Amino acid sequence: MATIKKRRKDNSSLKKDITSYTVEEPTELLAFLLQTITNKSRNSVKSLLTRGQVHVDGEIITQHNHPLKPGQKVGIQSNRESIKQTALIGITLLHEDDDIIVINKDAGVLSVAANQPEEMTAYRQLTQYVKEENRKKRIFIVHRLDRDxxxxxxFAKTEEVKNSLQTNWKEIVEERIYIALVEGEIPEKEATISSWLTESKSMKVYSSPVDNGGKHAVTHYKKIQGNEHYSLLEVELETGRKNQIRVHLQDIDHPVVGDKKYGSVTNPLNRLGLHASTLAFLHPRTNELVQYHAPAPSTFYSKSK
Structure with a gap:
């Protein structure tokens, strides 16, 4: 298994239109908010929690009795910014700054438009999102995830940042980790898959164990848990080829569930069993190592217990 590189966690949430307060003594979140926000009713303050407008040290918290410790930062997001974000369908904002927007995309949402230009893709929604603030703003595609x-x-917020990320992608990306639910019980705790990948005219990717002029691809995986029917894997990409994980897991006769194109015969999730859980890279402006994480759906775990 490839060595996991050290990384710096980035737990920051969106910083736009957030008013921050510092906790000075132990208390609970609702009590702190009621003491701090004196111009709103108790029900209005509760609604801030329900709508996910309250952040503690950058994390959205909705529990009224969440314990607070001295020194923690409580942020309250404005109604305008909250409404703008909740209008997004099938995507959740994980981070935004002047250079990038990081999202968690749901299965079934296209990254960018294909044959249906009016489809609400991630790209189209984020374009509308930034234009709410400034009609001249744009969004630029850095990389893609399959629809499923x-x-x-x-995504980049300027063409300069997009070009910087794409040109240096191999050098700046420290970690790309996926969670995959696959068919069958995998006996190995961890392993590496290496092959050469070529794409046919029908846009299907094929794998060869020897160099046939295709692109070399290397995939590392660790088994998280499993049963006689399914295994749950943490998959780390050493290279980033099209359909690499799906093809490589077919190579070892454990295709991703729901992936009929690459050998799956079951679909217990009613979707493709593949989730991009972690992306860590050097920030294009600060050159600091940042990491963004989105947990895999709980059904990935329940099906493989």
Whole structure:
């Protein structure tokens, strides 16, 4: 298994239109908010929690009795920004700054438009999102996830940042980790798959154990848990080829569930069993190592217990 590189966690949430307060003594969240926000009724303050407008140290918290410790930062997001975000369908904002937007994309949502230009793709929604603030703003595509793959994606907010990320992608990306639910019981705790991938005219990717002029691809995986029917894997990409994980798991006779194109005969999730859980890379402006994470759906775990 490939060595997992050290990374710096980035637990920051969106920083736009957030008013921050510092906790000075132990208390619970609702009590703190009622003491701090004196111009709203108790029900209005509760609604801030329900709508996910309250952040503690950058994490959205909705529990009224969430314990607070001195020194923690409580942020309250404005109604305008909250309404703008909740208008997004099938995508959740994980982080936004002047250079990038990071999202968690649901399965079934296209990254960018294909044959249906009016479809509410991630790209189209984020374009509308930034134009709410400034009509001249744009969004730029850095990389893609398949429609039926969920998880972490990053978009650039300027063409300069997009070009920087794409040109240096191999050098700046420290980690790309997926969670995959696959058919059958995998005996190995961890292993590496290596092959050469070529794409046919019908847009299907084929794998060869020897160099046939295709693109070399390397995939590492660790088994998280499993039963006689399914195994749950943590998959780390050493290379980033089209359909790499799906093809490589077919190679070892354990295709991703729901992936009929690459050998699956079951679909217990009613979707593709592949989720991009972690992306860590050097920020294009600060050059600091940042990491964004979106947990895999709970059904991935329940099906493989």
């Amino acid at each position: 793959t969920s998880g972490v994606m990053v």
